[in-house]
Amino acid sequence: MSGLDRIEVPRRNGELAFDEPWQARAFGLAAVLIRTRFDEDWEPFRTRLIAAIAADEARPYWESWTEALEDLLISTDLVSSDDLDALTPP
Amino acid sequence: MTTDHHHHPPEPAPIERRVAALEQLLTERGLVTPDLVDEVNRAYEEDIGPRNGAQVVARAWVDPEYKRRLLLDGTAAIAELGFGGAEGDHMQVVENTDAVHNVVVCTLCSCYPWPVLGLPPAWYKDPPYRARVVREPRVVLAEMGCRLDDDVEIAVWDSSAEQRYLVLPQRPAGTDDLTEEQLAELVTRDAMIGVARL
Numbered sequence: 001m002s003g004l005d006r007i008e009v010p011r012r013n014g015e016l017a018f019d020e021p022w023q024a025r026a027f028g029l030a031a032v033l034i035r036t037r038f039d040e041d042w043e044p045f046r047t048r049l050i051a052a053i054a055a056d057e058a059r060p061y062w063e064s065w066t067e068a069l070e071d072l073l074i075s076t077d078l079v080s081s082d083d084l085d086a087l088t089p090p
Numbered sequence: 091m092t093t094d095h096h097h098h099p100p101e102p103a104p105i106e107r108r109v110a111a112l113e114q115l116l117t118e119r120g121l122v123t124p125d126l127v128d129e130v131n132r133a134y135e136e137d138i139g140p141r142n143g144a145q146v147v148a149r150a151w152v153d154p155e156y157k158r159r160l161l162l163d164g165t166a167a168i169a170e171l172g173f174g175g176a177e178g179d180h181m182q183v184v185e186n187t188d189a190v191h192n193v194v195v196c197t198l199c200s201c202y203p204w205p206v207l208g209l210p211p212a213w214y215k216d217p218p219y220r221a222r223v224v225r226e227p228r229v230v231l232a233e234m235g236c237r238l239d240d241d242v243e244i245a246v247w248d249s250s251a252e253q254r255y256l257v258l259p260q261r262p263a264g265t266d267d268l269t270e271e272q273l274a275e276l277v278t279r280d281a282m283i284g285v286a287r288l
Contacts, residue, residue: 017134017208017209017210017211017212019212020106022102022105022106022109022110024131025109025110025113025127026109026112027130027131027134027209028126028127028128028130028131029109029112029113029116029122029127031127031130031176032122032126032127032130033116033121033122034176035176036121036122037121040175040176042176042177042251043251046199046201046251049199049200050198050199053198053199054198057217058217061200061212061215061216062105063105066105066108066109066112069112070108070112073112073116078116078119078121079112079115079116079119083115084108084111084112084115087107087111087114087115088104088107088108088111
């Protein structure tokens, strides 16, 4: 039932959609890239987001979002997983 | 001193480092700029949100001809008021009546009509709402404070890439004297998703 008891009325122009700054960055990166590199076509991202959510329903939404974004960027050769791993050593 | 942990921010979580790494790589390659990302986020915080949808609803309440166009071709009628863009194609507006209450969900992910509602609230994206509102809409709506009489039919609309939905709530009684602007103030995001009544 998480979340269903937390109903907020919109303020200014809606509640903040992000709980933490990194979520806003993940959203903004996807929005900018899809506008500039994918001609505003969200479908390739959406199919990956659906897959990422289905793969792990318990994973927090914005982590699935980030997973989908990584997959889109790697599969279209905009970013390599080696480069990404190099920047995020365990 | 038991509270000095406030002065030592924890290490960033792996997901934070991952997103930061993505931004760094994309910036180095000239694919994004931090300013552009800021600009997108600011637009969704300040310009693109449920106040837009509220204007659409208020217009439909005061202008029967606009309402007719809105129900016929949501995308075009919403564009008349200047709203459109990412995730705003294929808009269908569904009208609440005394007999039918409409509610919107995206069972697979988080499809949502951004130009008129902004980004979806957390609960819209979470598994409990996505799964349960289809299975037991009356119960879920009641839990969210929206109690419907048993003789009101509930229509659940599952959003997709092909179709986005906006609920046209019923105009509250006793609002005959209000202007269109005042009416728009009454319209909430939750009423346009269909998890609340006005």
